[in-house]
Amino acid sequence: MNRLSLSYWLARLRHATFRRQLIIAVAIGVFSVGSVTALLSTWQGSLQVRETLVQQGLSLANSVAQQSQLALLTESADNAREPIERAMSFTDILQVELLYTDGRSLITRGTVAEMRAGKPQTGMSGSYLETETSEAWRFVAPVYTKPAAASPFEANIATPELLGYVRVTQGKAALSKLVSRLAVINFGVGLVLSCILLGLLRLLAHRLSQPLGALSTVMAQAGKGQMGLRAVPDGPSDIASMAQVFNSMMQSLEQREQELQETNAELANHAATLEEKVAQRTASLSSSNAELQQALRTLREAKRQLIESDKLASLGRLVAGVAHELNTPLGNALMAASTTEDILQKIVDAMASGGLRKSEFERVIAQSIEGSAMVTQNVQRAAEIIRGFKQLAVDQTTEMRRVFEVDNVISEILFASQPMFKHKPYQIETKLTPGLKIDSYPGPLGQVISNLIQNALVHGFAGRDHGCLTIESRSHHPDYVQIICSDDGVGMSEAVRLRIFEAFFTTKFGQGGSGLGMQIVYNLVTGLLGGEINVESVLDKGTRITITLPCAAPQNIAS
Missing domain, CATH: 3.30.565.10 (Histidine kinase-like ATPase, C-terminal domain)
Incomplete structure (x- = not known):
């Protein structure tokens, strides 16, 4: 695995000791909190310093404007040279300009990098921030005439007249230095506090991990089957309680081990007679099993006989049905045959006596034919019944x-x-x-x-x-x-x-x-x-x- 990859270090951290994981986690938290705190403190200080420097530039522009009225009235640069030079003596003041109302320059001191210069705003009563870049600020203050004292004889009061403008360019070097200094101080203080906290944490982790390590070692030895082990109740109260619980558990295990050994000894004493008892019980079970097998065979035979009896009973009901159904056609056939026989006997007797008439002979023949037809019809009906019941009997007694x-x-x-x-x-x-x-x-x-x-x-x-x-x-x-x-x-x-x-x-x-x-x-x-x-x-x-x-x-x- 690549040692430069994040997954490699995460895997190592996951398998590290509790002490190391705790120190790394708290260290990351402390450094993160310190860095954020230092960053916020530096940002807040930079805002305050910027506000102070802006107010300083506005005040300086107003001051120069109040001292430049005479120079603009007389159009003489000499009258404004002194206040402008005093303004240039301030830290980070890069340029001071005195301008007419139309934007023409009367006097300029200092040079600055190229900055956008527009026409000053009219109607402003005081100084204002005209332009800001990453390197400097540019402030503008209007120059007005001083208002004359009010006369009781004049109805209108004279208003101040706009003479020109003062433009002051102030650099941001002081702001950058102050912000850098604030950042160094804040981050330095945060680093020192973080180191102190990490030192305290290391001491605390050592106090926690040492008794935990000792307890873990004793538990590992107990896991290998060693007896008589006891943990030292040291460290914080919860870890000391864990050690006491472990000691109680080991004591209970030793007592159970002793009871188990005593039980094993008793079992060993019974083992000698157990085989004999098992042999006796096996012989008894074998005898009972043979009896059960015989009873099962008898039960199966009885069941088979009962099933056969049920089949025979069904066949008996079938025979009864055959007898019932055959009674009618066979009885009808028997009656017709008997009647025909009586009629034929009468013909024989009539023929023997010589008194047989033709009409009577024809009537007897017709009756005989009718009786024969009835016999034939009922015998056929009986044959059909017998065939049907024969098929039914075959179906009932076979599984075709x-x-x-x-x-x-x-x-x-x-x-x-x-x-x-x-x-x-x-x-x-x-x-x-x-x-x-x-x-x-x-x-x-x-x-x-x-x-x-x-x-x-x-x-x-x-x-x-x-x-x-x-x-x-x-x-x-x-x-x-x-x-x-x-x-x-x-x-x-x-x-x-x-x-x-x-x-x-x-x-x-x-x-x-x-x-x-x-x-x-x-x-x-x-x-x-x-x-x-x-x-x-x-x-x-x-x-x-x-x-x-x-x-x-x-x-x-x-x-």
Whole structure:
């Protein structure tokens, strides 16, 4: 770094000792104050001296003017020579001129450097400063006749008449000398006072820095780990207080060190038996851990069995739905087949007896054709139902991924769930948007809807003589669909709502509830289907469950 640069010296000052920084800072302050004070004092003295010299020049010009009346009246330079010579004897008077009113010179003594000379001002009653340069002043005083004594016989008093002017040029050498002398004196006094103050400051800094240095040395030794150190309470009272605080701190540290050593000794005594205790505790923990692992495996197996039971229960409800829906078309087909069989038997009997008429034969044939058509129609209806339930059963028992319409899957689940609502004062309303296609898993989705319907039936409408379950599907942004299941049932408290997705949590414990229904729903929605589920509920006002699913289920989840 360049030693002539300001940054170099500022850096050195920043890392200097406190004593040096204090001395330099106060020295700069003292010299600055002394210099400003000396400068102001010199400037004020120069103003006073200038005022005095100007007044002297004005008075001298007036004096010469009063003694030059006769010379101007007689136009004789000899009559003015004596007062002009006396004026020239004054210090710094460079030139004296006696002028007529038109500016012509009657007598001139002395020479000056070139100065602008203008015509004296008229109408002035006394002397005035005409011109000022850096080297001199030029004063002008008018010369008037002496007024005559007033006569009692004359009405008008004669006014003085202007005869000419006296021009006095006074140099500024005396002013320069006085200003220089004042500056030397003021700056000298300031320098002496500054030196005295700096000497006193050095003594004070030494008194401050010496005990601080000693305290700093002791603290540095204590920082290296030395014990038994004490600082000498010396110097000003605040520094002595710091030393006493340090001594108290060192005493406390020594006491704590002694206590720590005693504690370490006690710990060393316990260390011998600690390993044995740790070994015993480790063996105990290992045994407990093995028991916990076995309990966890048992719990997982129980959970798996409960999930399978829930799937089987869903399949049972599906079979019940199949049986209920097949009863009607198969019963109709059976009735039509029986009727047709009776009609055909009557024809056979009539043919055997030989009493069969043509009209009766045609009527029997028409009835037989009608019965066959009814049988065919109801059997086809049963076949369609069986195909639909077959697909639904495949979806319910497998996790096969395919593209499907959400409203169709929900409609199939609702169709299969009708037996659960038979002979019960509850109803299901749908608001399904048709044509919402997603690439996902219809089986798990059907299981989710089935569990929500079952949950509403068991919990939402418990103890109620009426209720309505509304299932809605709609598009949610370009890449998502929403399925909303809401009921006007008993609702849930906030504590129950926060725990609804916990495994084995149920409000029907001991009444057939496993506590896994909503946990299965949560796992399927957030896991395999890659969506989100949100539950809102208010006591005595019902529950609203919103499921948001992507139009394309995640690919990284095994199907």
